[in-house]
Amino acid sequence: MAALPPYTTLGQRIWHYTFRTIVGLVLFFLIAPILVIIPLSFNAENFFTYTPGMLALDSEAYSLKHYRDFFNNSDWQQAMRNSLMIAPAATLISVGLGTLAAIGLSQSHVPFRRAIMAILISPMIVPLIISAAGMYFFYSRVGLQGTYLGVVLGHAALGIPFVIITVTATLVGFDRSLTRAAANMGANPVTTFFRVQMPLILPGVISGGLFAFITSFDEVVVVLFVGSAGQKTLPWQMFIGLREQISPTILAVATILVALSIMLLTTVELLRRRSERLRGISPG
Amino acid sequence: MKLKTTLLATSVLTMFGGVASAQMANDMTIVSWGGAYQNSQLKAYVEPYQEMNPDVSVVWDESSAEAVAKLRAQDEAGNLTWDLVDVTAADAMRLCDEGLAMEVDHDEILAPAPDGTPASEDFGDMIVSDCFIPQIAYSYTFGYRNDVAEWNGNEPTEICDVFDLETFPGKRSLERRPHNNMEWALICDGVPRDEVYDTLETSEGQDRALAKLDEIKDQTIWWTAGADTPQLLADGEIVFGSTYNGRLFSLIVEQDQPVSMMWDSQSYDLDGWIIPAGLEEDRLARVLDFLYFATDTQRLADQAKYISYGPARKSSAPLVSDHAELGIAMGPHMPTNPENAVNSFVQNYEWWADYRDDLDSKFQAWLAR
Amino acid sequence: MSDQSLTSSAAAPTPSNGPMLAADGTPLKKSLNRALRRQKTRALMLIAPLLIFILVTFIAPIADMLFRSVENQIVSETLPRTVVAINEWEPEETPLPPNDAFEAIYRDIFVAAEEKTHTRLGSRLNYETTGISSLFRKSGRAVDDVGERYVDAISDALPDWKGAGPWAVLGDAAHPALPGYNDAWKDFARVSTASGDDPATEKPWELLFVALAEELRAGALNEYDGPLGTELAQLSTALEPVAPVDYRAAMVEVDEDWEDPDIWATIKTYAPPFTPGYFLNAADMKYSADGIEVKQESERLYGMLFQRTLLMSLTITLATILLGYPVAFLMANLPMRISNLLMIFVLLPFWTSLLVRTSAWKVLLQQEGVINDLLVWIGLIADDGRLVMINNATGTIIAMTHILLPFMILPLYSVMQTIPPSYVRAAKSLGATNWTAFWRVYFPQSVPGIGAGSILVFIVAIGYYITPELVGGTTGVFISNRIAYHISTSLNWGLAAALGSILLVVVLILYWTYDRIVGIDNVKLG
Structure with missing residues (x-):
C-alpha cells in the first residue's frame, strides 16, 4: 500500500492522496x-x-514559573499526594478482586x-453522574461521604470493569492443559496459580491495573461528590x-x-506485545 | 509513702489528661470561595494566626457555593469534616434553619470593639441570623471595558445601559441564576424600586423581567463562578459584566486591566462564618480560638487591605487603610462608600427563600430555550 | 474442551453393561455431577468477593437513588398529627380542612420547630407550592405564642408548674385518660434526650401546657385516677374562665397563608410516604390535588433537556463515525508497523486526562483563543467577526467529539482488522469499481464495528457532565448538569434522583441493545 502500483489512474491517485490528507487532518484534530x-x-x-513574544520565540516570553507554582503551591501538592494515595489503593482493590x-x-x-457479568461491568456503563449521585446519597447514609475510604471504594468500583475485561481477554487465550500439566507433575493449586497461570495472564492483569489506575487518577465527578x-x-x-x-x-x-499518559501508554503497549509473544509460543 | 507517690502520680496524670482534653485540634478545614477573596482571608488572618500557632495546619475547601448541600450530606453521614464555613447571609439563614449550623452568642465568643462595645452592637444588624458571624459586606456590580471602540467614547453610567445594545454593543455576562438579574430587568423596565419584589411575585411580573432580559439574551454569557467575569473581561470575551465588586477591584487595580466599575444599582449582600453544628470539643475549641482572633476589629480592617469588601464591624471602618502592596487608599473602592452607594439595594433574602425554586426553574427553562 | 477429556479418562475402567462407574465405584453420572457442582462452586467462590463488593459499593448506591426518587416520608414524619387529621378531608368538597387539622398542625409545627425540622419540610414542600418555605419558617418562630393564655392561666394558678417537676411526673405516669398530653410529652422527652438534656429537669414546652389544658377542658378528670389529681383539679377550675384557643384563627394570625386552600391541598397531596411527584416533575408535569397536569410552556425544562441530550449525543456519535471511519480504515489497511505508529495518535488522547483535553479546548475555542487568532491572522474572518465556538452547543460538540473519537476508532479498527482483504480483491477482479467494491463488499462487513462504536460513544456521551459544564454555556449543557445542580445547589435530591433514574433507564436500554448486538464480553480496550 505504501507505494502506488504503476497502473493507477489519475483519479485514483488524487483520491489516494486526498484520502490520506483527510486522515491526516483527523489525526491532527486528535493530537x-x-x-x-x-x-x-x-x-x-x-x-x-x-502572547506576541511567544510567537516571536522570544526567550523572555517563556518561563518555568507555572511549574514552580505547581511545585511550591501547597494546594497542588496536597492534591497530587491525594491522587497518588487514592489511585493506587483503588487499583489494588480492583485488581485483586477483579483478577480472582x-x-x-x-x-x-x-x-x-x-x-454476573452484566453486574460487574455496570460501573462502566452507568453514566458517571448517576454513579456519583447514587454514591453521594448512599455513602452519606452509611458515613462514608467525605472519607478516603469512600473515595477509594467508589474509584475501585469504577475500575473493576476494566480489570475484568482485560483479564478475561487474556484468559480466553489461556491454555488449560498447562495448569493440568503442572498439577500432573505434582504442583498444588496455589503453586500452579503463581508459577504457571499468573506469569501468563500477568500482562492482562497489569494493563487492567493501569486502566483502573488511570480511571481513578483521572476521575472528577465521583470524587467531587463523595x-x-x-x-x-x-x-x-x-x-x-x-x-x-x-x-x-x-x-x-x-x-x-x-507526560505521565505517554509513560502509561508505552507501558501498556509493551505489555500487549509481550502478551502476544507469550501466547504465540504457548501450545494450542 | 507509696500510696502518696501513687496519688501524686495519678494527680499529675489527671492534670495532663485534663490539659489534653482541653487541648485544641491542630487541623482546621476552612471552607471558602477560592480566588482573591480566599487570598484576603489567608493574608489578613489565617497566616498571622498560623504564625502565632505554628502547629496549626489549615486545609482549604473551595466549596462555599455548595456549602448547604455538602453540610447536609455530612450531617446525614454523621461525619463532619468541616470546621468553619464561609457562606452568604442567605445560606447562613438556611443552614441555621435546618439545624446544620451552630447557634452562637456573639458577645460571648467574639472580641469586643477596642472601646469595649460588645460584639453584637459592633456588628449591629449585620447579624441576620443566630448562627451567622459576619465578616464583610460586598455587592454585585458591573465592570466594563473602557477601550471599546464601538462605544465612541461613551461610558455606561447606569444600570439600564446594560440593556442598551445600541449605545453599548458587545457581549455581556450575567450570573446564571435569577437573583439580581430579575430585579435589574424590572428596574430597567420601569418598575419603581420599592415595587420590584411585589411585581416579581406575579407570573406577569416574572414574564416581564424575562422579556426584558430577552433583549440581551443573545449577547450574554452566563457565569457561575465569581472568577468568570473578570477573566472574560480580561480576555476581551465580553465588554460588560456583573460580578462581586472585590473581584473587579483586583482586576482593575491590581492587574491594571482596561476595565472600569459601574456602581449604579449595586446589590448588597453579606458574607460571614458559620460553625457547623456538632463539632467535637477539641475542634470546636480551635475554631473558637481562631474566630475570636479572625473577626476582631483589626483583622477585619486588615482584610480590606487585600480586597475591597466593607468590614462588617462598625469599629473597623475607621481603621481601613491602604492597599497592602499598592498603597492606594481603599476607602473609595468600598461598596459602602457613599458615592458608590447611590441607588443601591439590598437583596431580599426571605423573599428569595420562597421564590428561589419556582423562579429558578422558570429562569433555567428560559435560559435553555 | 476440559469436560471432554475428563469424561474420557473417567470412563475408561467402566464395564460395558450396567451403569457406568467412575474409578472409585460411584456411578459416573453422579460423579460427573459432583465434579460439575464442585467446579461451579469454585467459580462462584472466586467471583463472590467481587460480586459482593460491587453490590455494596455500586449497586446499593444506585438502588438508594431509585428509592429516593419516590421517597416522601418527610411529610408524615414531620407532621404526623396533621396527616391523620386531614386523612378524611376532601379538598374538592370543602376548600379548607376541619378545625382539628389546625390544632394538629400547630402541635406538629411546634415540635418540628423545636427539632428544627420544620424549615426542612418547608423547603421540601416549597418545590411544589411557592411560599411554603417562608410560611413554615414564620410559623416555627411564632408558634410559641399560640397557647399563651393557657400557659398564663396554669402558671398563675400553680407557680411551681413553671418548672419541670410536675410535668415529668405526669409524663412518667402516662395515664390513659390524658392521651393528648402523653403524646406531647413523648415528643418533649425525645427531643430533650436527643440534645443531651434530661427531660425531668428541662424547662417545659408551651405545648405541654396547651396539651394538658385541652385535656382538662375536654373533661379528662372524670376518668382520671393518676398522680397529682388535686393539682389537676385546681388547674381545671383555673382554666374554666379562660376563653378557648381558636387554633384556626391563631394560625391565620401567624400567617394568613394558612387560609390558602392551595397550601392545605399540597400537604394533603404529598402526605403519603411515597410519591410519584418527583417523576412527574421530571417529566414537566405537576402533581397536585386536582390530579396530574402538564406544566405551562414557559416552565417546561426537562423534556427539552432530555431531547437535547439525546440529539447532541447523536450528533457527536455521527461526527465520530465520520471522522473515525477513514482513520480506522487506513490503519487497518496499512502495514502493522505504520498503523502502530498512527495508533499513538489515537491512544495518546485516549490516555490523556479528560480535564487536560477540556482545558485545551477552552484555550483553543475562546473568541480571543488560538483558533480565532489563527483565522484572523490568515484573514478568513475579520477581527470583529470572531466566531463564537465556546459556551454554547458548538463548544460541547467539538470538545466531546474529540474526547470520544478514540472510543469509535478502537472498536472500528478491531473489526476492520478481521475483514479479509481478499474479498475486496475478488470483487475488483470480478469487475467492480473501487467504490462498488468498498460499498457493497467492505462496508457491510465493517457495520458491526460502527454499531459497537456508536453505542459505546452514545452511552458515554449521554451521561457526560464535566465537559458540558466547562464549555457548554447555557445551550450546550446536558441533563447531567441539571442533576448535579439539583444535588448541590437547589438541594432537591428527590428530583435529582428521579432525573437520574430516567437517564439510567435510557442507558440500560442502550446497554441491553449493545449486549444483543456486540455482547458484553466482546468489549475490547486499547
Whole structure:
C-alpha cells in the first residue's frame, strides 16, 4: 500500500492522496489540542493565550514559573499526594478482586454468567453522574461521604470493569492443559496459580491495573461528590482551577499529566506485545 | 509513702489528661470561595494566626457555593469534616434553619470593639441570623471595558445601559441564576424600586423581567463562578459584566486591566462564618480560638487591605487603610462608600427563600430555550 | 474442551453393561455431577468477593437513588398529627380542612420547630407550592405564642408548674385518660434526650401546657385516677374562665397563608410516604390535588433537556463515525508497523486526562483563543467577526467529539482488522469499481464495528457532565448538569434522583441493545 502500483489512474491517485490528507487532518484534530497547551504552559504571562513574544520565540516570553507554582503551591501538592494515595489503593482493590473474579468467570461452568457479568461491568456503563449521585446519597447514609475510604471504594468500583475485561481477554487465550500439566507433575493449586497461570495472564492483569489506575487518577465527578476537601485530587483541583481561578498553572499540570499518559501508554503497549509473544509460543 | 507517690502520680496524670482534653485540634478545614477573596482571608488572618500557632495546619475547601448541600450530606453521614464555613447571609439563614449550623452568642465568643462595645452592637444588624458571624459586606456590580471602540467614547453610567445594545454593543455576562438579574430587568423596565419584589411575585411580573432580559439574551454569557467575569473581561470575551465588586477591584487595580466599575444599582449582600453544628470539643475549641482572633476589629480592617469588601464591624471602618502592596487608599473602592452607594439595594433574602425554586426553574427553562 | 477429556479418562475402567462407574465405584453420572457442582462452586467462590463488593459499593448506591426518587416520608414524619387529621378531608368538597387539622398542625409545627425540622419540610414542600418555605419558617418562630393564655392561666394558678417537676411526673405516669398530653410529652422527652438534656429537669414546652389544658377542658378528670389529681383539679377550675384557643384563627394570625386552600391541598397531596411527584416533575408535569397536569410552556425544562441530550449525543456519535471511519480504515489497511505508529495518535488522547483535553479546548475555542487568532491572522474572518465556538452547543460538540473519537476508532479498527482483504480483491477482479467494491463488499462487513462504536460513544456521551459544564454555556449543557445542580445547589435530591433514574433507564436500554448486538464480553480496550 505504501507505494502506488504503476497502473493507477489519475483519479485514483488524487483520491489516494486526498484520502490520506483527510486522515491526516483527523489525526491532527486528535493530537493538536494536546500539543497546543504544552508551549502555553511555559508562558511567562498569566494568560491562557499565546502572547506576541511567544510567537516571536522570544526567550523572555517563556518561563518555568507555572511549574514552580505547581511545585511550591501547597494546594497542588496536597492534591497530587491525594491522587497518588487514592489511585493506587483503588487499583489494588480492583485488581485483586477483579483478577480472582475473572479467573472464576473463565471457568467453563459458571451459573448466571451473563447476569454476573452484566453486574460487574455496570460501573462502566452507568453514566458517571448517576454513579456519583447514587454514591453521594448512599455513602452519606452509611458515613462514608467525605472519607478516603469512600473515595477509594467508589474509584475501585469504577475500575473493576476494566480489570475484568482485560483479564478475561487474556484468559480466553489461556491454555488449560498447562495448569493440568503442572498439577500432573505434582504442583498444588496455589503453586500452579503463581508459577504457571499468573506469569501468563500477568500482562492482562497489569494493563487492567493501569486502566483502573488511570480511571481513578483521572476521575472528577465521583470524587467531587463523595470526597471533601481532605480528599481533593489533582483533577478536582484542576476542575476548580478551570471554574474558579483560571490560572496557567493548570496548563503546567496538564503538561505533566500528558507526560505521565505517554509513560502509561508505552507501558501498556509493551505489555500487549509481550502478551502476544507469550501466547504465540504457548501450545494450542 | 507509696500510696502518696501513687496519688501524686495519678494527680499529675489527671492534670495532663485534663490539659489534653482541653487541648485544641491542630487541623482546621476552612471552607471558602477560592480566588482573591480566599487570598484576603489567608493574608489578613489565617497566616498571622498560623504564625502565632505554628502547629496549626489549615486545609482549604473551595466549596462555599455548595456549602448547604455538602453540610447536609455530612450531617446525614454523621461525619463532619468541616470546621468553619464561609457562606452568604442567605445560606447562613438556611443552614441555621435546618439545624446544620451552630447557634452562637456573639458577645460571648467574639472580641469586643477596642472601646469595649460588645460584639453584637459592633456588628449591629449585620447579624441576620443566630448562627451567622459576619465578616464583610460586598455587592454585585458591573465592570466594563473602557477601550471599546464601538462605544465612541461613551461610558455606561447606569444600570439600564446594560440593556442598551445600541449605545453599548458587545457581549455581556450575567450570573446564571435569577437573583439580581430579575430585579435589574424590572428596574430597567420601569418598575419603581420599592415595587420590584411585589411585581416579581406575579407570573406577569416574572414574564416581564424575562422579556426584558430577552433583549440581551443573545449577547450574554452566563457565569457561575465569581472568577468568570473578570477573566472574560480580561480576555476581551465580553465588554460588560456583573460580578462581586472585590473581584473587579483586583482586576482593575491590581492587574491594571482596561476595565472600569459601574456602581449604579449595586446589590448588597453579606458574607460571614458559620460553625457547623456538632463539632467535637477539641475542634470546636480551635475554631473558637481562631474566630475570636479572625473577626476582631483589626483583622477585619486588615482584610480590606487585600480586597475591597466593607468590614462588617462598625469599629473597623475607621481603621481601613491602604492597599497592602499598592498603597492606594481603599476607602473609595468600598461598596459602602457613599458615592458608590447611590441607588443601591439590598437583596431580599426571605423573599428569595420562597421564590428561589419556582423562579429558578422558570429562569433555567428560559435560559435553555 | 476440559469436560471432554475428563469424561474420557473417567470412563475408561467402566464395564460395558450396567451403569457406568467412575474409578472409585460411584456411578459416573453422579460423579460427573459432583465434579460439575464442585467446579461451579469454585467459580462462584472466586467471583463472590467481587460480586459482593460491587453490590455494596455500586449497586446499593444506585438502588438508594431509585428509592429516593419516590421517597416522601418527610411529610408524615414531620407532621404526623396533621396527616391523620386531614386523612378524611376532601379538598374538592370543602376548600379548607376541619378545625382539628389546625390544632394538629400547630402541635406538629411546634415540635418540628423545636427539632428544627420544620424549615426542612418547608423547603421540601416549597418545590411544589411557592411560599411554603417562608410560611413554615414564620410559623416555627411564632408558634410559641399560640397557647399563651393557657400557659398564663396554669402558671398563675400553680407557680411551681413553671418548672419541670410536675410535668415529668405526669409524663412518667402516662395515664390513659390524658392521651393528648402523653403524646406531647413523648415528643418533649425525645427531643430533650436527643440534645443531651434530661427531660425531668428541662424547662417545659408551651405545648405541654396547651396539651394538658385541652385535656382538662375536654373533661379528662372524670376518668382520671393518676398522680397529682388535686393539682389537676385546681388547674381545671383555673382554666374554666379562660376563653378557648381558636387554633384556626391563631394560625391565620401567624400567617394568613394558612387560609390558602392551595397550601392545605399540597400537604394533603404529598402526605403519603411515597410519591410519584418527583417523576412527574421530571417529566414537566405537576402533581397536585386536582390530579396530574402538564406544566405551562414557559416552565417546561426537562423534556427539552432530555431531547437535547439525546440529539447532541447523536450528533457527536455521527461526527465520530465520520471522522473515525477513514482513520480506522487506513490503519487497518496499512502495514502493522505504520498503523502502530498512527495508533499513538489515537491512544495518546485516549490516555490523556479528560480535564487536560477540556482545558485545551477552552484555550483553543475562546473568541480571543488560538483558533480565532489563527483565522484572523490568515484573514478568513475579520477581527470583529470572531466566531463564537465556546459556551454554547458548538463548544460541547467539538470538545466531546474529540474526547470520544478514540472510543469509535478502537472498536472500528478491531473489526476492520478481521475483514479479509481478499474479498475486496475478488470483487475488483470480478469487475467492480473501487467504490462498488468498498460499498457493497467492505462496508457491510465493517457495520458491526460502527454499531459497537456508536453505542459505546452514545452511552458515554449521554451521561457526560464535566465537559458540558466547562464549555457548554447555557445551550450546550446536558441533563447531567441539571442533576448535579439539583444535588448541590437547589438541594432537591428527590428530583435529582428521579432525573437520574430516567437517564439510567435510557442507558440500560442502550446497554441491553449493545449486549444483543456486540455482547458484553466482546468489549475490547486499547
